[in-house]
Each structure stands twice: as structure tokens, then as C-alpha cells.
Amino acid sequence: MVYENPDGVMIGLEIHVQLNKLATKLFCGCSTDYHTSEPNTHVCPVCMGLPGCLPVLNKRAVEYAIRIGLALNCEIVEQTQFHRKNYYYPDLPKGFQTTQYDYPIVSDGRVVIEGEDGEHVVRIRRAHMEEDPGRLMHMGTIDRSRGTLIDYNRSGMALIEIVSEPDMRSPREARRFLDKLRNILEYLDVFDSTLEGSMRVDANISIAGGDRTEVKNISSHKGAERALLYEIMRQKNIKRRGEEVVMETRHFDEARGVTISMRTKEEEHDYRYFPEPDLVPMRVGSWVEGILETLPELPDARRSRFISDYGMVDTHAKALTSDIRVADFYEEVASKVDPAAAAVWVSDVLKGELNYRDLTVASFTVEDMVKIIELVVSGKVTEKAAVEIIRTILDEGGSPMDIVKEKGLLKVEGDVVDQAVEAVLKENPQALEDYFAGKEKSLNFLVGQVMKKTRGRADARSVREMMLEEIDKNYR
Amino acid sequence: MLEGLSDLKNKIGSSSAEDVVASYLERIEKSDINAFTCIAEDAIDQARKVDSLDIEGPLAGVPIAIKDNISTKGLSTTCSSAILDGYVPPYDAHVIERLRKAGAVIIGKSNMDEFGMGTSTETSTYGPTLNPWDAERVAGGSSGGSAAAVAAGQVPVSLGSDTGGSVRCPAAFCGTVGLKPTYGAVSRYGLVSYANSLEQIGPLANRVEDVAALMDVIGTYDNRDSTCVKHNAGYTDALQDDVEGLKIGVPAEYFGEGIDDNVQKLVWEAIGKFEDMGAEYTKVSMPNTPYALAAYYIIAMSEASSNLARFDGTRYGNRSEGENWHMMASKTRQEKFGAEVKRRILLGTYALSAGYHDKYYLKALKVRTLVKQDFERAFEDVDVLMAPTMPTPAFKIGEKMDDPLSLYLSDVNTVPINLAGVPSISVPCGFSEGLPVGLQVIGNYFDEATILKAAHSFEKNTNHHTKLAPGVV
Ligand SMILES: [Zn+2]
Numbered sequence: 001m002v003y004e005n006p007d008g009v010m011i012g013l014e015i016h017v018q019l020n021k022l023a024t025k026l027f028c029g030c031s032t033d034y035h036t037s038e039p040n041t042h043v044c045p046v047c048m049g050l051p052g053c054l055p056v057l058n059k060r061a062v063e064y065a066i067r068i069g070l071a072l073n074c075e076i077v078e079q080t081q082f083h084r085k086n087y088y089y090p091d092l093p094k095g096f097q098t099t100q101y102d103y104p105i106v107s108d109g110r111v112v113i114e115g116e117d118g119e120h121v122v123r124i125r126r127a128h129m130e131e132d133p134g135r136l137m138h139m140g141t142i143d144r145s146r147g148t149l150i151d152y153n154r155s156g157m158a159l160i161e162i163v164s165e166p167d168m169r170s171p172r173e174a175r176r177f178l179d180k181l182r183n184i185l186e187y188l189d190v191f192d193s194t195l196e197g198s199m200r201v202d203a204n205i206s207i208a209g210g211d212r213t214e215v216k217n218i219s220s221h222k223g224a225e226r227a228l229l230y231e232i233m234r235q236k237n238i239k240r241r242g243e244e245v246v247m248e249t250r251h252f253d254e255a256r257g258v259t260i261s262m263r264t265k266e267e268e269h270d271y272r273y274f275p276e277p278d279l280v281p282m283r284v285g286s287w288v289e290g291i292l293e294t295l296p297e298l299p300d301a302r303r304s305r306f307i308s309d310y311g312m313v314d315t316h317a318k319a320l321t322s323d324i325r326v327a328d329f330y331e332e333v334a335s336k337v338d339p340a341a342a343a344v345w346v347s348d349v350l351k352g353e354l355n356y357r358d359l360t361v362a363s364f365t366v367e368d369m370v371k372i373i374e375l376v377v378s379g380k381v382t383e384k385a386a387v388e389i390i391r392t393i394l395d396e397g398g399s400p401m402d403i404v405k406e407k408g409l410l411k412v413e414g415d416v417v418d419q420a421v422e423a424v425l426k427e428n429p430q431a432l433e434d435y436f437a438g439k440e441k442s443l444n445f446l447v448g449q450v451m452k453k454t455r456g457r458a459d460a461r462s463v464r465e466m467m468l469e470e471i472d473k474n475y476r
Numbered sequence: 477m478l479e480g481l482s483d484l485k486n487k488i489g490s491s492s493a494e495d496v497v498a499s500y501l502e503r504i505e506k507s508d509i510n511a512f513t514c515i516a517e518d519a520i521d522q523a524r525k526v527d528s529l530d531i532e533g534p535l536a537g538v539p540i541a542i543k544d545n546i547s548t549k550g551l552s553t554t555c556s557s558a559i560l561d562g563y564v565p566p567y568d569a570h571v572i573e574r575l576r577k578a579g580a581v582i583i584g585k586s587n588m589d590e591f592g593m594g595t596s597t598e599t600s601t602y603g604p605t606l607n608p609w610d611a612e613r614v615a616g617g618s619s620g621g622s623a624a625a626v627a628a629g630q631v632p633v634s635l636g637s638d639t640g641g642s643v644r645c646p647a648a649f650c651g652t653v654g655l656k657p658t659y660g661a662v663s664r665y666g667l668v669s670y671a672n673s674l675e676q677i678g679p680l681a682n683r684v685e686d687v688a689a690l691m692d693v694i695g696t697y698d699n700r701d702s703t704c705v706k707h708n709a710g711y712t713d714a715l716q717d718d719v720e721g722l723k724i725g726v727p728a729e730y731f732g733e734g735i736d737d738n739v740q741k742l743v744w745e746a747i748g749k750f751e752d753m754g755a756e757y758t759k760v761s762m763p764n765t766p767y768a769l770a771a772y773y774i775i776a777m778s779e780a781s782s783n784l785a786r787f788d789g790t791r792y793g794n795r796s797e798g799e800n801w802h803m804m805a806s807k808t809r810q811e812k813f814g815a816e817v818k819r820r821i822l823l824g825t826y827a828l829s830a831g832y833h834d835k836y837y838l839k840a841l842k843v844r845t846l847v848k849q850d851f852e853r854a855f856e857d858v859d860v861l862m863a864p865t866m867p868t869p870a871f872k873i874g875e876k877m878d879d880p881l882s883l884y885l886s887d888v889n890t891v892p893i894n895l896a897g898v899p900s901i902s903v904p905c906g907f908s909e910g911l912p913v914g915l916q917v918i919g920n921y922f923d924e925a926t927i928l929k930a931a932h933s934f935e936k937n938t939n940h941h942t943k944l945a946p947g948v949v
Binding site for chain 1: 785
């Protein structure tokens with residue numbers, strides 16, 4: 001099957017990723033763990049842009065960037081070069097942003113995603129390093145603000161801006177690309193996606209070979225998909241009216257789910273790029289080999305390994321490796337219980353329950369998961385009861401054994417079930433008659449009555465078998 | 477002759493740093509040449525600390541003037557601009573850290589052209605510094621205050637900065653010694669940038685040996701300036717009175733049109749003196765010199781337009797009020813920057829703009845490479861180059877203020893050195909109608925030793941540096 005792309009959609013993405021796993025900022029020694037600190041407490045003369053201050057390039061940041069480049073199958077530049085991008089904004093303390101221009105640290109890479117018609121390649125044009133500006137905070141609401149405060153804690157944080165070619169053909173592909181990219185970056189241990197503002201997306205989109213628009217201010221992957229869906233609809237409507245799409249920058253209003261025009265291309269800034277005189281080129285070509293050697297296992301490789309090592313199906317392998325935390329969790333569980341059972345319970349059950357509650361795997365312990373799988377495998381609880389244990393832990397807390405005791409979830413067998421079967425058959429002669437008359441459904445009803453009597457602790461399949469046995473023995 | 481560092485050492489030893497600093501402060505107070513933008517209130521305290529703690533640093537108790545574009549913790553740093561009026565840095569520049577460690581007493585900040593943009597210290601928001609030799613004339617620039625203070629005996633030594641001649645020009649105009657080190661020899665950390673790729677901090681003094689002593693203190697490697705280079709120091713060790721066999725190159729292009737006859741004559745006499753002392757000279761050609769001035773101004777202004785963008789009144793210094801941020805920033809810059817600064821920001825912005833970038837900025841970079849090659853070629857055959865520092869002696873205050881182009885032209889012999897990044901020293905080589913004239917000795921990259929040796933030998937065998945400006949005792 002080949003995806004026809006009926007509207008001729010072309011989507012390219014620019015993603016700003018904050019390298020927040022670095023200990024220090026891009027050009028100074030300030031620490032990066034400002035997220036819970038008071039404003040302007042993680043600053044120094046350099047990241048405040050005080051007169052006379054000079055940048056010193058964080059070598060580790062360059063190493064991270066190269067790591068990303070290698071993971072995205074990019075070419076690595078021989079030596080670094082930085083430029084100044086000149087523009088005024090109060091959050092930009094130097095009046096220019098130190099960034100990379102015609103020599104990005106990495107370029108010409110590719111990422112394989114799950115496309116509309118199977119594996120699909122998204123080319124990476126380039127990824128360059130730059131510094132994050134500070135953050136503006138309005139005193140009160142924006143329209144009734146008494147003033148604006150500036151927090152420079154974020155100023156000077158290392159960013160990498162990854163620019164894709166316009167290779168995505170649908171909003172869904174864009175979202176999958178973003179998910180895949182985030183996943184790769186987390187495997188590389190270069191950023192923590194849970195911190196605010198760690199990944200910011202701008203999207204370029206055109207349809208049917210027309211001019212493209214750029215949508216800014218997208219803060220989530222879900223948001224990217226929604227913004228792009230809206231933009232396709234808007235552009236299609238314009239064409240339907242016989243008009244042309246104008247090349248412009250649009251702002252995504254997350255609350256209303258619409259894009260709003262910001263400015264047309266003609267009004268755009270002239271950034272007057274020129275080489276940053278305060279930074280000398282850093283030769284990095286020779287670093288590549290060493291970094292390549294220490295590159296961790298990436299999602300695609302781990303997915304293949306899960307299939308071969310644990311003998312699981314590809315859908316499970318994909319689900320388990322699409323988030324490094326889940327994959328790590330799974331491997332720990334699998335080292336203690338049957339890996340096949342673990343694959344089912346982690347990917348099918350636990351992940352579903354977590355998603356439903358908008359929780360991450362951090363909300364669950366490996367020990368509890370191991371205990372629950374052991375209970376099921378040894379036949380002490382039913383699968384249904386095991387699901388209830390998971391839900392209870394997530395909703396109310398507690399340990400698996402306590403929950404089993406409190407709720408009486410141990411599987412009931414033998415006499416108790418026998419008695420329940422006998423009782424149900426005695427109490428429901430009409431249903432039995434219906435069954436004899438050929439109504440298969442009556443048997444389900446009778447089994448259900450047994451389950452009700454045993455409060456779900458019996459195994460439905462064996463109840464059914466016992467029921468048939470009892471009918472054959474005493475009622476025929 | 478004014479006191480040098482070795483005289484001061486004895487004096488401090490026999491009396492105290494406090495007495496010495498107090499006597500210099502008194503001279504500053506009595507003077508009306510406007511060499512300082514501010515005096516450190518704690519100067520006496522710093523001196524007392526030297527006395528009481530018996531600090532033994534190489535500059536223990538030595539008062540020093542610091543150009544007002546070098547950041548001093550707790551002491552106002554304005555670049556002689558209204559936009560930074562009231563700005564007190566929370567940190568010390570690398571050179572200041574080094575000076576404090578060596579026991580020096582930061583006595584005050586010296587006047588300069590606003591942000592270093594000028595050749596006469598006339599663009600200072602605090603008014604011009606007067607030349608100690610003739611109060612109607614400029615002290616040179618942009619480090620005019622640093623040179624005038626030394627020439628007037630208000631400090632024995634000072635620091636300036638040299639972007640296109642800003643140490644050497646005022647040194648020549650005021651009859652002092654001034655060194656522009658090799659690019660990368662002194663950390664720029666804390667120097668408020670005018671044109672980063674061109675400028676260096678440099679010392680001024682009445683003797684070559686004092687300049688070398690300061691270099692020993694400030695010329696150490698600093699990892700906070702990425703352009704700073706690890707190199708062999710030992711500046712004082714280089715000072716020998718011996719130029720036997722020294723090969724001097726004399727570039728014809730530095731004696732061209734616009735170079736005053738008297739100045740040419742004095743420089744040639746100096747070269748003759750070197751011959752007498754055992755050196756030999758040859759004429760060399762540096763064919764790209766005529767293009768250096770234009771390239772210099774394009775590069776300097778381009779970098780300046782970006783460097784000065786941070787002065788918007790938001791975070792520090794001085795601001796004008798406006799109804800929103802844009803108006804505040806724009807009014808601040810409109811009202812607080814002087815005319816010359818605005819001119820250079822505008823020209824630099826223009827040179828970097830889309831459509832002009834290649835025609836001006838990129839072309840200037842190409843010229844810069846050619847100028848560099850001129851020097852590299854010349855130093856294959858000679859040890860040093862000698863030329864006039866300035867085309868004329870100090871001109872009259874106000875004479876060139878309405879004609880920026882003629883002011884720019886006076887930098888013709890100093891800017892090629894900054895484009896190339898080589899070191900150069902200006903030493904007094906005589907007087908023209910009572911005004912000092914400077915000889916420029918240019919060296920190869922990181923070969924300050926040779927030019928210091930040459931300048932030192934010249935000083936030992938002449939007496940120009942012993943003459944005092946009128947009224948100085
Ligand atoms: Zn910082």
C-alpha cells in the first residue's frame with residue numbers, strides 16, 4: 001500500500017530541545033537546575049550579558065550535540081563556529097543571540113518513523129546549537145499588566161535546534177516524528193522531557209505545492225497534530241475559494257485550537273548574522289569516533305533486541321521501547337519473572353492503565369509488578385483480580401498482598417466453586433431448561449451467576465467446565 | 477623626570493603606601509586636565525591594607541589609573557557614556573584581579589572617548605581630557621585620560637585599551653610609553669567590548685621597564701576569554717640594552733601623504749639612532765596599507781553595532797522613560813548615546829545589513845587577511861618595523877570634531893596593527909614645536925620581547941622621556 005497524500009501535504013518541523021541534562025549552561029558556569037528556584041538566582045555576569053563578559057563554550061554541550069547528530073545519522077562538522085543573530089527583545093540580555101549559522105554542528109541526517117504506509121524516512125536538514133533567552137513574566141494578566149518582569153534563569157541554557165526537511169505528509173506523521181525524536185533524545189540521556197519548556201516546536205506546512213506557513217508556539221506533540229490539522233483545513237478553504245495561501249508566520253492558540261496570523265514574511269527581521277568574535281573555532285572532528293563508541297543503544301536497536309531476546313511480538317516490543325522509562329522498567333521486571341508474561345502485563349495492561357490516568361511508569365514499582373505477575377502465573381489470583389490490584393495501587397496506593405487480603409482476591413477453587421455451581425443450578429431451573437432447549441446463552445448466564453456468587457475470584461473458564469460436568473452428571 | 481616603579485618601591489619602603497597614594501591623590505585633586513571620570517573612595521584604604529598586611533606583590537602600593545571601560549568591582553565603569561552613568565560592575569576584569577593580587581592600588585577610572593570611539597577623548601560625556609603639554613590640545617584617544625594622567629604625574633602607570641591605536645595615540649600625544657600587546661596576550665574578560673576582534677588592554681607608563689612590569693602582571697593566561705592564548709611571558713626579562721644586529725624594516729606606506737614633515741624627520745632621526753646603536757634598517761613594502769583604514773572602520777563599526785545592542789536601559793545603567801519597552805529602549809539609546817557612538821552603530825548596522833553585508837563586511841574581512849599577509853611577509857626579513865605612531869602631534873581641541881573623516885584619517889598608521897593582531901609600542905622620540913612625537917615599534921606575533929628590548933635600548937640612549945610637561949614637578 002502506498003499513501004497517496006491526496007492534499008499534497010508537506011510538513012517540516014523545527015524543534016528546540018533544551019539540553020537540560022547538562023550540569024551548566026552553554027557559555028557560563030551557572031547550574032541548569034533552576035526549574036524550582038526563585039527567579040534570577042541561577043545567573044552570573046555572563047548569562048546576564050553584563051558589559052565586558054565573554055562566553056566560554058561548554059565542551060560537554062558540544063559533545064551532547066554530536067551525540068544527537070550521530071543518533072540522527074548526521075554528518076558532523078569538522079570545527080565549531082558560532083554567529084551572532086542580532087535582534088532586540090528584553091529577554092535577550094546581549095541584544096543578540098549566540099547561535100550557529102552556516103556551519104551547524106551536524107547536518108544531513110535521517111529518522112525512520114511509522115508512516116501512513118509503513119516505514120517512512122524523514123530527512124534531517126541540520127541541527128545547530130544556540131543559547132536560550134530569558135523568560136518574560138507579566139505582572140497580572142497580559143491586558144491589565146502593571147509591568148513585565150524578566151527571569152534570566154533560563155538565559156544561556158544550551159539549546160539544540162533540529163530542522164527537518166518537509167518530509168511529513170500528515171499531522172499524524174508529524175506527531176510520530178516528534179514522539180520518535182523525543183524518544184531518541186531520552187535514550188541519549190541529553191534531556192529530560194518532563195521539565196517545562198524542554199521541547200518547543202515550530203511547524204512549516206504547505207498543501208498542493210502552494211506557499212508554506214509557519215506555525216509557532218506549539219508546546220506539545222498533541223498540540224502539533226491539532227495545529228497542523230487546523231492549518232490544513234484553513235489552507236484547503238483558501239484554495240477552495242480560488243485564493244492563494246500567503247507565506248506568513250502564524251501563532252497557535254492552544255486553548256481555541258486555531259492558528260492566528262502574526263506577521264507576513266516581508267516584515268521579518270534582518271538578523272545581520274556575523275561570526276561571533278569572542279569564540280574561537282573548536283576542532284571536534286576527532287571527537288566523533290570516541291563519542292560513537294559510547295553511544296547508548298537506541299530505540300530501534302532495543303526493539304529488535306526485545307524481539308530476539310525475549311521472544312515477544314513486534315507490537316509489544318514497539319510499545320515497550322517507545323519510552324525509555326517503560327523499556328527500563330520492563331527489563332527489570334523481565335529479569336525476575338517470565339519475560340513473556342511480563343511483556344503482556346507491562347505493555348498491554350500497565351501501560352494502558354497509566355495512559356488512562358495520564359501517569360508515567362514512575363508511578364509504579366518494579367517490585368509490585370513482579371509480585372502481581374507472580375500471583376497470576378502461580379494461579380493465586382485471576383487475571384481480572386490482577387488488573388484490579390494494579391488499578392487499586394494507582395488510585396489508592398497499597399501493596400499487592402495487602403490489597404489481595406483486604407479485597408479477598410485470592411482465587412477460590414474446589415469446594416467453594418462446586419457449592420456455588422450446585423446452588424446456581426438449583427436456584428435457576430428456568431435457565432437450565434432454556435439451555436436444554438438449545439439456548440447457549442443461558443449457560444453464560446449461569447456462569448455469570450457463579451462468578452457473582454464468588455465475587456469474581458473464580459476462573460470463568462473452569463467454572464464453565466465444572467458447570468457442564470455437573471449438568472451431565474446430575475441433570476441429564 | 478617622573479618617578480618610576482623602582483623609585484616608588486623605595487619610597488613606599490621608607491615611608492608607606494598610604495603616603496605615596498595620598499601624594500598622588502593630591503596631584504589629581506589639584507589638576508584641571510580632566511583625566512579621571514571617578515576617583516576610588518577606598519584608594520587610601522587599599523593603600524593602608526598594603527601597609528598593614530605587608531603585601532609583597534610586585535606592584536605593592538603602586539597607584540594605577542584604569543581606563544573607564546575596564547570593569548572594576550564596586551567602582552563605577554561608564555565607558556565615559558551617559559548610558560552607563562551609575563553602573564557599578566559586580567565583578568572585576570581579569571586584569572583588575574591580577575593588579576589587586578599584585579598589591580596595586582586602583583586609584584580611579586580614567587577618561588576616554590565614549591566606548592573608545594574616538595582619537596581625542598573629545599567624545600566623552602564628561603568632556604575632553606586636556607593635553608598636559610598644551611591645555612588647548614587633545615590628549616589623544618581613546619585612552620586619553622590614562623596617558624594624560626601618566627604624563628602629568630598623577631599616576632606612575634595606567635591601563636588603556638587599544639582597538640585601533642587607542643593606547644599608542646594618546647601615548648604619542650602625551651609623550652608617554654604605551655603598548656598594544658599581541659591579540660590574545662592579555663585577557664579581555666571584563667573589558668567592555670567596542671570591537672572584540674581588534675582590541676587589547678595595554679599598559680602606559682613613563683618608562684619602558686614599567687610597561688614591561690605591568691605586562692608581567694596582567695599578561696597571564698585566562699580561560700574566561702576564549703581568544704586568550706597561552707604564551708611565554710617574561711616581559712621584564714626581555715629588557716636588555718642591546719640592539720646589535722637588530723633588523724629594522726621601514727614601511728614606505730607609513731610615511732605617505734598626510735604625515736607631518738617634522739614627525740617624519742624625528743622618526744628618521746630615531747631610526748638613525750638605532751643605526752648608531754648597531755641595528756640596521758631596510759625599506760619594506762606593505763602594499764595593502766592604503767586599504768587598512770576603510771577595512772578597520774567597517775569591521776570595528778560592524779562589531780560595535782552588535783556589542784552596544786545590550787545597552788537598552790533594561791538591566792543596568794541609565795534609562796529614559798517610555799510607555800512600553802520599545803519606547804523605553806529606543807529613547808534610552810537616542811538620549812544617552814553620543815553622536816559619534818550613534819554614527820558608528822548606524823554605519824555598522826548598515827554594513828552588516830542584507831544586501832550590503834558582502835559588499836562591505838565580507839570585503840573588509842578579505843582586506844584584513846591581505847593586511848595580515850603584509851606583516852607576515854615583512855617579518856620574514858626583519859625583526860621589527862618602525863614608523864610614526866601618529867601622522868601629526870596633538871591637534872587642537874575641537875579642530876576635527878565637525879569632520880569625522882579627518883579624525884578617522886589620523887588612525888592611518890595604527891589601525892593596520894590591530895587588523896593584523898601584532899604587538900606595537902609607542903615611545904617618545906622627540907618634540908615638534910614643544911609637542912611630543914611618538915615612534916612606533918611593531919613586532920611579530922607574541923614577540924613583545926623584541927619590541928620591548930628595542931624601545932628600552934632607545935630610551936636608555938636618549939633623553940626624550942625625561943622631559944616634563946609644563947607645570948609638572
Ligand atoms: Zn551564568
